[in-house]
Amino acid sequence: MFIYPCDGLLEDQNQPCPSSSIPITGNCSSCGKHLCQLHSTVEHHPCVLLDEHRKRNAEIALHHKEISTLLDQIDSSQLESNITALKPGIPCRAMIPLPSQVLRGGMNVHISIQFEDGVRWFARIRQQSHSSPPIEVQEMIMRSEMITMQFLKQGGVRVPEVFPGNQMSHGRQPSDVGERRQQTEPKLIYFFIQDIQGEPCDSPIQEGSLNLYQVNKIIEDYAKQMILISQLHLNSIGSLHLDQFGKIQIGPLIDIDICPFKSSRDRFISQIDLILEDIEKGLRFVDDPQTAYLVHLQVKQWIMEDLTLGVEEEEFYIKHADDKGDHIMVDDEGNITGIIDWEWAYSTTKSEAFSAPLGLVNISDYFNGSNSLSPQEERLAETYEKLGRPDLSAWVRASKKYQRLLHTIGQSPDIVMLLALGECFGQGLEEKVEKNKQVSLVEWVIEAKKRLPLSELGE
Numbered sequence: 106m107f108i109y110p111c112d113g114l115l116e117d118q119n120q121p122c123p124s125s126s127i128p129i130t131g132n133c134s135s136c137g138k139h140l141c142q143l144h145s146t147v148e149h150h151p152c153v154l155l156d157e158h159r160k161r162n163a164e165i166a167l168h169h170k171e172i173s174t175l176l177d178q179i180d181s182s183q184l185e186s187n188i189t190a191l192k193p194g195i196p197c198r199a200m201i202p203l204p205s206q207v208l209r210g211g212m213n214v215h216i217s218i219q220f221e222d223g224v225r226w227f228a229r230i231r232q233q234s235h236s237s238p239p240i241e242v243q244e245m246i247m248r249s250e251m252i253t254m255q256f257l258k259q260g261g262v263r264v265p266e267v268f269p270g271n272q273m274s275h276g277r278q279p280s281d282v283g284e285r286r287q288q289t290e291p292k293l294i295y296f297f298i299q300d301i302q303g304e305p306c307d308s309p310i311q312e313g314s315l316n317l318y319q320v321n322k323i324i325e326d327y328a329k330q331m332i333l334i335s336q337l338h339l340n341s342i343g344s345l346h347l348d349q350f351g352k353i354q355i356g357p358l359i360d361i362d363i364c365p366f367k368s369s370r371d372r373f374i375s376q377i378d379l380i381l382e383d384i385e386k387g388l389r390f391v392d393d394p395q396t397a398y399l400v401h402l403q404v405k406q407w408i409m410e411d412l413t414l415g416v417e418e419e420e421f422y423i424k425h426a427d428d429k430g431d432h433i434m435v436d437d438e439g440n441i442t443g444i445i446d447w448e449w450a451y452s453t454t455k456s457e458a459f460s461a462p463l464g465l466v467n468i469s470d471y472f473n474g475s476n477s478l479s480p481q482e483e484r485l486a487e488t489y490e491k492l493g494r495p496d497l498s499a500w501v502r503a504s505k506k507y508q509r510l511l512h513t514i515g516q517s518p519d520i521v522m523l524l525a526l527g528e529c530f531g532q533g534l535e536e537k538v539e540k541n542k543q544v545s546l547v548e549w550v551i552e553a554k555k556r557l558p559l560s561e562l563g564e
C-alpha cells in the first residue's frame with residue numbers, strides 16, 4: 106500500500122497538513138488530491154458535494170490534464186534517437202496520440218513506433234495519475250516487468266521482445282511521508298516493446314466470440330507455454346530485479362517491500378500483517394475497520410494452520426499477476442502469438458504459479474462461492490496430463506485456494522468469498538452459524554469476535 110501525504114492545508118498557518126492521506130478512498134478522482142480524514146470532510150473538500158454528472162465531468166477533465174502533461178513531456182525526436190541506438194540503420198517515426206485517444210483506467214500509454222522496414226514497436230510509458238504510486242516504485246514496476254519478460258523470452262516463452270527505454274536507475278521505495286512529498290515532478294518512465302500479431306482474448310476465455318475448437322486450442326497452447334515456464338527455476342518468492350552485475354535476482358515483492366520468502370505462508374502472513382497494521386493506524390477500510398480486521402485475522406489463522414502453505418520450497422516460478430484472459434494474444438486459429446502485460450509478475454511457489462489463470466474461471470459460479478473447476482479449468486488439467494505433466498494438472502485442481510486468497514487479502518470483506526475461501530482450507534463455519542445457510546457478514550462478525558483477538562481495535 107502506497108500512502109501519499111495529505112494535500113490539505115492547515116488552517117491559519119497555510120502549512121501543508123502533516124497527516125497521511127487515506128489510501129484509496131482519500132484519493133479524489135475529481136480534483137486529484139490525496140486527503141486525510143480531516144481534509145476529506147465537506148468543510149475542506151468541496152468535491153464531496155458534486156453530483157454524479159459533475160463528478161464524471163471533473164474526472165474526465167482530470168484524466169485529460171494528466172495525459173496532456175505526460176504527452177507534453179515526450180520529445181519524439183529524442184525518442185527516435187534512443188530507438189536508433191537500439192536498432193541502427195532503419196529510420197523510424199514515433200506517433201504521439203492525442204490526449205482524447207488515450208483510454209481512461211490504463212496503467213500505461215503506448216506510443217506507436219513505425220520503422221521503415223515495416224516493423225512496429227511501442228514505447229510503453231507509465232501513466233502518471235493522482236493514484237499512481239511514487240516515481241521510484243513505478244520505475245521498479247517497469248524495470249521488473251522488463252526483466253521478467255527478458256527472462257521468459259530467454260526460456261523460449263512466447264512473449265514480445267523488449268528493449269530498455271530511458272535510464273531506469275536502481276531506485277528504491279521511499280520510506281517516509283516527507284521523502285515522498287518531494288517527488289511530485291512528473292517523469293517519463295518507459296521501455297520499448299515489439300508489436301506482435303493477433304488480438305487479445307476475451308476475459309474470461311470462453312465460447313462466444315470464440316468457438317469451442319478455438320478455446321481448446323488456446324488452452325492447449327497455454328499449457329505448452331506454462332510447461333516452458335515450469336523449466337525456469339528461481340530461488341525464492343519475490344519480484345525480479347537485476348543485481349549490480351546485471352544478473353537476475355529475486356528481490357522483495359514490489360507492493361510489500363519485504364525480503365524474498367521461501368514459503369507461501371511467510372509471504373501471505375507478511376502481507377496480512379501489513380494490512381492489519383494499516384487498519385490499526387486507521388489507514389485502510391476506514392468505513393468498517395473492525396470487520397476488515399476480523400476477516401484478515403481469520404484468513405491469517407487459516408494460513409497459519411495450513412501445512413502445505415508452510416512448506417519451505419527450493420524452486421520457484423514466474424506467475425502473471427493479472428491473468429484474466431486478455432493477457433493472451435491469439436491469431437484466428439487460436440494459436441497464442443504472445444503473452445503480454447507482465448507488470449507486477451512475481452516468482453512464487455509451484456502450486457501458486459501453476460494454479461489455473463483467472464481467464465479460465467467461470468466468473469458467476471466463482472463469485473457465488475463455488476469451488477468447482479470450470480469446464481475450461483478441467484480442460485487445462487486434462488491437457489497437462491495429456492502432455493505428460495500430472496504435477497501441473499494437480500496444481501490446477503488445487504487452484505481455488507490461491508485464486509481466492511488473492512481475491513480476499515486486501516479486499517473489501519465479502520461473506521460469500523470468505524466462506525468459499527474457508528472451504529478451500531477445509532474449514533466449515535462455527536457450528537452455530539453453519540446451520541443458517543444465509544449467514545450475513547454481520548452475523549459472521551458476531552461469531553468471529555468470540556474467537557479472534559481484536560487487539561488495539563477494541564470494540
Ligand SMILES: [Zn+2]
Pocket residue numbers: 133134135136137138150152153
Ligand atoms: Zn476532490
Ligand SMILES: [Zn+2]
Pocket residue numbers: 111112113114122123124140141142143144
Ligand atoms: Zn490533511
